[in-house]
Amino acid sequence: MxxxxxxxxxxxxxxxxxxxxxxxxxxxxxxxxxxxxxxxxxxxxxxxxxxxxxxxxxxxxxxxxxxxxxxxxxxxxFRIRRLPALLAYRNYAEKAAAFVVAKYLKFKGFKVKLIDKRATKDLCPDISRHIKGSIKVDGYGTVIxxxxxxxxxxxxxxxxxxxxxxxxxxxxxxxxxxxxxxxxxxxxxxxxxxxxxxxxxxxxxxxxxxxEFVKGTMVLTKGIDCNAIVAALFSKTRNKKTKGGGIIPWPDGRVLFGPSFEETNSPWDTNASERDAKETLGRYLDLLDSSPKIVEYFAGTRIKAPxxxxxxxxxxxxxxxxxxxxxxxxxxxxxxxxxxxxxx
Ligand SMILES: Cc1cc2nc3c(=O)[nH]c(=O)nc-3n(C[C@H](O)[C@H](O)[C@H](O)COP(=O)(O)OP(=O)(O)OC[C@H]3O[C@@H](n4cnc5c(N)ncnc54)[C@H](O)[C@@H]3O)c2cc1C
The missing domain is CATH 3.50.50.60 (FAD/NAD(P)-binding domain)
Incomplete structure (x- = not known):
């Protein structure tokens, strides 16, 4: 054929x-x-x-x-980096909610575990000291x-x-x-x-x-010590379409922040400004104690999912x-x- x-x-x-x-x-x-x-x-x-x-x-x-x-x-x-994802919580009210979310995810068949502050820090040494613990979800990977x-x-x-x-x-x-x-x-x-x-x-x-199309800006950084994908369990900026984004360690040691979310008319829109990059990075800085250095930023466009x-x-x-x-x-x-x- x-x-x-x-x-x-x-x-x-x-x-x-x-x-x-x-x-x-x-x-x-x-x-x-x-x-x-x-x-x-x-x-x-x-x-x-x-x-x-x-x-x-x-x-x-x-x-x-x-x-x-x-x-x-x-x-x-090609390289693939296998690592867990951490859904991080900041206070004891969120910890109670994390317990419920973890139970639900386990029931759905995902490999999840509630881990405390120290175990979270072991996986991601640069995570903010204000993070009290996280839900660890196994099975993620990253590629370039x-x-x-x-x-x-x-x-x-x-x-x-x-x-x-x-x-x-x-x-x-x-x-x-x-x-x-x-x-x-x-x-x-x-x-x-x-x-x-x-x-x-x-x-x-x-x-x-x-x-319809949506564009996301992403920022690649260096200088972050973290061996897990990190996202806030409860994020003010998350919705069904952004899915929240996160801090994403790539196989070559660079760490990606993002993506953000913005409507666009072109399916091939890859324009990102320095301002977009800084704004995207800023959404995640409260999850970290150290400051990353921006090495590159770019945007990508995908089909919008209603x-x-x-x-x-x-x-x-x-x-x-x-x-x-x-x-x-x-x-x-x-x-x-x-x-x-x-x-x-
Ligand atoms: C910001 C962002 C972050 C994302 N992050 C993730 C992620 O972390 N993990 C994940 O799983 N997914 C992610 N996605 C979604 C994922 O990237 C897409 O779902 C996937 O790449 C779609 O692949 P595709 O092959 O359908 O389309 P495309 O990669 O767009 O490929 C289509 C190709 O067709 C070519 N083409 C178009 N028209 C013609 C024509 N008439 N003749 C010849 N060639 C043509 C184009 O040039 C293009 O190369 C993300 C998307 C975006 C935008």
Missing amino acids: RLAIVGAGIVGLNIALESLKRGIEVTIFEEASDVGRGASGHTAGVIHVLQLPFKSWKSRLALKGNPIYDSLSESLG PLEVLKAYVKFLKERSVEIHFNEKVIEVKSEDTKPELITTKNTYTFDKVIVAAGGGTKDLIQDIGNL PKYDFIVKKEKNVIVIYGIDSPGFTAAPALARHVVDSL
Whole structure:
């Protein structure tokens, strides 16, 4: 079977890898000159565990996708840092609430433990002395998103998968026999086409409705000693869409703060100002005793998830369209790819 994939984000690349394993001949089309233009190149790098709503398909895909990254890290050669997450509490009222939350999470099957101030400090020496303890959630990981994407491309190219960079797909004709792909350079026919174009999907496929976008600023720092992802158990700035953000140690020793949350009209908005960066960093400083040094800041845009919104996979004739891949799409991508390739 000859398969075309539109979009070399984490979803498209995982589908390519999964298809390759099953002997399918794959060609990828990517509008940009390299990987990382879309959301996948501008994420916080967390391989997630807890994702509300727990019953949603995307939350279940994330739990399935998470452990697959260990074997992918070995076979593709990118770094993954395994570490717990700490939901930190500041006072004794929050401690009582933490007890209830921990019990609920345990009941839901997550690996959680209430730990005291000293155990919290052992895991994250730079955490603020005002933190009284935390809920420790096991099973998280962090990756450097661009390193992951580049490792996929190297692995796929070495196995003769064609990746057409700088080639935008402008139309997908879902014919009865073989779908036709019209690009800025050529017209092709394939046996099947998978559209995994992230925010670009709405321009390519007419009837998927309006996609809205949100941008998050993230700040990379150095000089922080912490071996856990840290977030406040109760944060004034958290809501369903921001999911709170946190302090996120990356595999190379840098520590990311964020993301923030802001509406935007463009799916490819990566603009962040120094002011955004300082504001984002400032949201987390009360969780720490030391001051980090900013080494880099950037923003990423993803699809906005309204309440109850879930990943959508639509199949029509020989064309599969995947859209609405919001957070935690990076974590879920390997499991989503298995599901999609199973349905080819
Ligand atoms: C600030 C932020 C933080 C995040 N943090 C996390 C996190 O910590 N963990 C997590 O699991 N998820 C996270 N996410 C979510 C995650 O990044 C996305 O869900 C995921 O990357 C979506 O991947 P994708 O492949 O669907 O889209 P994209 O990465 O956007 O890829 C789509 C690709 O398609 C290409 N394309 C578009 N149109 C065309 C066309 N017509 N022809 C050819 N190519 C085309 C684009 O150039 C792009 O490369 C975060 C997102 C943001 C914005």
